[in-house]
Amino acid sequence: MGRVAEVAAILLVALFLVLAVSGPHPEESASGRVVVERGLEDTGAVNLVTAIYLGYRAYDTLGETIVLLMAVSGVMLLVKR
């Protein structure tokens, strides 16, 4: 019974993935073009990925450092019990 449920779940996810992947894939992105054209003068970084995660999206980087801090606190709390 458990094995049947597992196989059914995998087949359901497989059906959904195959339907999602076989559709048309748009290959242009307006915000990507904005970053490529104006990334250097807005941020000053030649590396465009750095211009995104420290210039346009610096809040997400701050949130990610908070996630890392929480993970370290959680590990130190759970291990030292």
Added chain:
Amino acid sequence: MAWYLIAILFLISLWGIIAERNLVRKVIALTFANTAVTILYVYYASLSGDTAPILTEGGTPVDPIPHALMLTAIVVGVCVVALALVLVYQLYQRFGTLDMTEIERRVWHGDEDT
């Protein structure tokens, strides 16, 4: 073609998460799922240009936004795997085994040592 390979990798890792009995192997399958999603995003970004998204290389840079998204995703995945491994270690210390069906049997039907 690459889309279907990434979907197959994700489905294999999902099968590992669901059907594997050893707890550490479940966590390893979780890292495989993270890797599959990262490859999906980076592959989709690579279809829209020629060279790496650094302006000192010529040509048309690819879309750099999915790369920045995947940086955050990788770090969050590392944090999740670290906490999951610590929880697996706590389970091992309490029950003495890494087998999921054995732990379920002891919690639901057998003797409960508090």
Added chain:
Amino acid sequence: MRKTDILDVVARKLSPYMFLFGVYLVSFGDSSPGGGFQGGVVIASGIILLAMARGPARAEELFPSGRLSMVETTAFIALLLTGTAGIVFSGAFLAGFLGGSGVRFVFLLNMLIGLKVAAGVSLICLTIFREE
């Protein structure tokens, strides 16, 4: 994990280059592939290699976990203060206020993030490793 001699010698000769490569990745993050997260993880792997090769007793002397935790929280508070200084000097949170074009601000943020990620990831691994 027992201390073996081969791993000890190899780690002592190899880890300065890992630290150097990690610092290179962090500091050149705004003009070549790299950045705070990538270089921080490489520095953390250098720390972990050195601590694991020297054995669990010596790793506590080399990288005490109280000091790593202090480095990590100081880097996080410095990141928050830099963001607040952006409000004071330049009008928005985490806006550039050091230079004209903004390269110096990106460099400062990369250094802080590299320090924090290195201390954080190595602290996770060393805490799990020391639990004997």
